[in-house]
Amino acid sequence: MVNEKKISSGFIYFFGAFGGILFGYDIGVMTGALPFLQNDWNLHNDPTAIGWITSSLMLGAIFGGALAGQLSDRLGRRKMILISSLIFVLGSILAGIAPHNGLLFMIGSRIILGLAVGAASALVPAYMSEMAPARLRGRLSGINQTMIVSGMLLSYIVAFLLKDLPETMAWRLMLSLAAVPALILFIGVLRLPESPRFLIKNNKIDEARKVLSYIRSDKKQIDSEIEQIQDTSKKEVNHKASWGSLLTGKYRYLVIAGVGVAAFQQFQGANAIFYYIPLIVETATGNAASSALMWPIIQGIILVLGSLLFIAIADKFKRRTLLTVGGTVMGLSFILPAILNLVIPDASPMMIVVFLSIYVAFYSFTWAPLTWVIVGEIFPLMIRGRASGLASSFNWIGSFLVGLLFPIMTASMAQEAVFAIFGAICLLGVLFIRTRVPETQGRTLEDIERIGQSRKGKEKSA
Numbered sequence: 001m002v003n004e005k006k007i008s009s010g011f012i013y014f015f016g017a018f019g020g021i022l023f024g025y026d027i028g029v030m031t032g033a034l035p036f037l038q039n040d041w042n043l044h045n046d047p048t049a050i051g052w053i054t055s056s057l058m059l060g061a062i063f064g065g066a067l068a069g070q071l072s073d074r075l076g077r078r079k080m081i082l083i084s085s086l087i088f089v090l091g092s093i094l095a096g097i098a099p100h101n102g103l104l105f106m107i108g109s110r111i112i113l114g115l116a117v118g119a120a121s122a123l124v125p126a127y128m129s130e131m132a133p134a135r136l137r138g139r140l141s142g143i144n145q146t147m148i149v150s151g152m153l154l155s156y157i158v159a160f161l162l163k164d165l166p167e168t169m170a171w172r173l174m175l176s177l178a179a180v181p182a183l184i185l186f187i188g189v190l191r192l193p194e195s196p197r198f199l200i201k202n203n204k205i206d207e208a209r210k211v212l213s214y215i216r217s218d219k220k221q222i223d224s225e226i227e228q229i230q231d232t233s234k235k236e237v238n239h240k241a242s243w244g245s246l247l248t249g250k251y252r253y254l255v256i257a258g259v260g261v262a263a264f265q266q267f268q269g270a271n272a273i274f275y276y277i278p279l280i281v282e283t284a285t286g287n288a289a290s291s292a293l294m295w296p297i298i299q300g301i302i303l304v305l306g307s308l309l310f311i312a313i314a315d316k317f318k319r320r321t322l323l324t325v326g327g328t329v330m331g332l333s334f335i336l337p338a339i340l341n342l343v344i345p346d347a348s349p350m351m352i353v354v355f356l357s358i359y360v361a362f363y364s365f366t367w368a369p370l371t372w373v374i375v376g377e378i379f380p381l382m383i384r385g386r387a388s389g390l391a392s393s394f395n396w397i398g399s400f401l402v403g404l405l406f407p408i409m410t411a412s413m414a415q416e417a418v419f420a421i422f423g424a425i426c427l428l429g430v431l432f433i434r435t436r437v438p439e440t441q442g443r444t445l446e447d448i449e450r451i452g453q454s455r456k457g458k459e460k461s462a
Contacts, residue, residue, distance in 0.1 A: 007193060009215040015188035016128050017147050019081060019120040022088055022185060024151020025178050026117050028274065030054050031296045032159020035278050035289035036171040041101050047407035049103055054275050055403030056107040060114020061121065062396040068119035069126075069389050073201075077127040078194045084123065085189065087116035088182035096176030100168075113178075122392060125372065130195040131215060145369040146307040151181075152274065153300030160293045167290075200229045246383055246390065254452035255387050257437040258378040261323075262391035264429035265371040266398025268330060269422030270363050272406040273299065273356050279407070280356070283415050284349040295353065299360050306364020319370055319441050320433055326366025327430035333359035334423030338416040352416060367429075371395070377440050380449040 034054065043049050064084075072080040091113030098106040125144055158177055162170050199208035205226065212222045246255045273280070277299055281292035313322075337352045379387040409418045438451045 007191060007214050011188075012131060012192060012215060013128070015185065015192055016131055017124060017144060018181075018185050018188060019084070019124040020144050020147030021151040021154065022085070022178065022181050023117055023120040023124070024148040024153075025155045025181060026057065026088070026092075026113055026151075027148070027271075028152035028155035028296070028300070029159070029174055029178060030057070031275055031277060032156055032163075032293055033171040033174040034276075035282075035293075036163075036167045036174075039290070040167045040171065041103075047411040050407045051404040052107055053103070053110065054407075055400045056110035057114040057117060058396050058400035058403055060111035060116075061118030062114075062393055062400065064115035064118025065122040065392045065396065066118075066389055067115070068122045069385065072123060072126065072198075076194045076198045077123055077130065078189060078192055080119065081123050081127065081189050081192075082186060084116045084119040085182045085186040087112065087119070088185070089179045091116060092176055092178035092182065096172045098172075116182075118392075118396060121396075122389075125376070127195055129376070130197040133216065133221075143311065145310065145372070146304065149300065149303035149307050149364070149368075153297065153304055156293070156296035156300045160297055163290060163293050196226070197229050197233075200226065201233050243386060246387055250453060251380060251383055251387075252452075253436075253455040254378050254380065254438075254448070255383070255390070258375050258387060259391045259394050260432055260436060261371050261374050262395040263398050264425070264432060265367050266395050266402060267422075268327070268363075268367065268426045268429055269334065269402060269406075269419065270360070270368070271399050271402050272418075272422065273360060275403055276406060277353075277356070280415065281353060283410065284352055286349075298357065302357060302360045303364045303368070306361060307369060310365040310369045313365070314369075314373070315441070317441075318439055319374060320437060320439050322366045323370055323433045323437075324430050326362045326370075327426050327433065329362040330359050330367070331423045331426030331430070333362070334419040334426060338414075338420040338423075341414075341416045352419070356419075374437070374440060378438075378448060380452065 030053070034050065037053070038044060038050065068080055068084065075083075091109055094109035095106060095113060098109060124147075128144065155174070155178075159174050162173055165173065193211040193214065194207070196208040196211045199205075199211065208226060208229075209222060212225060216222050216225070245251065274296075277295050278289035278292040281287070281295050282289040285292075333355045337355050340347055340351065375388055375391045406418065409421075438448065438455075440448050443451075
């Protein structure tokens with residue numbers, strides 16, 4: 001045991017967060033594959049089929065996140081990430097070998113893949129927050145967001161590189177290649193240690209101490225952290241929260257705030273752009289969607305740069321200020337094309353794509369990362385597990401509905417009108433932030449909990 005090779009903290013953090021790359025790749029890959037699949041299966045006049053193929057991933061993710069959260073408490077974070085990476089491989093290969101016009105087979109494959117995507121969305125932040133020292137936790141949501149959008153950008157680049165292949169081969173390769181990073185993740189995680197929090201909850205104190213020695217240099221710090229984890233675990237065992245307790249007066253205000261932010265992030269329509277940008281360009285210009293694959297790459301680059309900007313400014317501005325500015329510009333970016341189209345009917349059709357790029361830029365450093373910062377810090381300790389799971393589920397439900405309904409809506413009304421509806425939802429989101437969400441920046445988790453309790457008192461006296 002003395003000569004056991006030490007695992008570097010860099011290796012642990014890299015492969016701990018690598019699931020975010022997979023998560024992003026599988027969210028983004030259908031953007032590039034869909035124009036080719038649409039031609040190959042002759043789906044141009046079937047918006048419902050297009051909606052289901054795209055959104056079935058999110059349907060699986062709704063259940064994947066909830067299942068992974070509960071199973072990881074029994075089996076461990078590391079083991080669940082390993083299982084998820086194998087499901088990634090299986091779902092990717094099944095989607096790539098779907099029989100011609102096999103709509104139900106494709107939807108089923110995407111649901112299986114969604115289970116892994118949902119699991120990654122729950123497991124990666126949990127594992128990273130339990131491994132990282134306290135001084136790094138505040139930036140974890142930003143780093144996780146950077147990994148996700150990097151995975152999306154990677155999928156857009158792969159689609160662009162494969163676009164000149166025969167249609168059937170192009171989309172099948174795009175979907176199947178997700179198995180490669182999944183295998184890399186599996187091999188890397190085989191060497192990862194289990195999270196110290198899980199080990200301590202299962203009375204494996206010596207193993208937890210050894211894991212902490214990989215990523216902490218100070219022995220006193222290790223002893224103090226083990227003590228804190230033990231105290232927190234005892235509190236959790238003694239105070240089991242029920243689903244009903246989430247809406248009791250003591251917690252209601254903060255639960256509505258956190259779940260509301262998570263839901264608004266998706267209902268504002270960002271994923272309509274990320275899933276369908278080639279088809280949006282095709283509708284605007286009349287050119288084939290398969291020739292518009294440079295646009296997803298541009299959106300992906302904007303997303304990555306925005307996530308890096310967020311890491312730089314995250315602690316310099318108040319949460320509500322960033323969300324208000326971001327939501328307002330996002331709403332106007334969706335509404336202005338509809339107004340301009342009425343005033344100047346012969347305006348350039350690419351105008352809408354320019355406004356969508358402005359939307360993506362502001363979304364990338366405000367609502368995209370800040371939603372998960374708020375979800376991570378707004379819920380009181382005693383309900384944090386269930387409340388975070390509820391927020392994640394509402395987020396995936398929103399993503400599923402946007403993915404499903406966008407092609408159906410654009411088939412029955414003008415594209416500008418659909419985005420104007422999303423723009424109105426963005427402005428409603430800003431109103432929600434100003435009236436229902438407390439400022440959490442710079443406050444301890446205990447301070448935030450007290451805000452919720454004082455709000456309960458105000459509501460009673462009103």
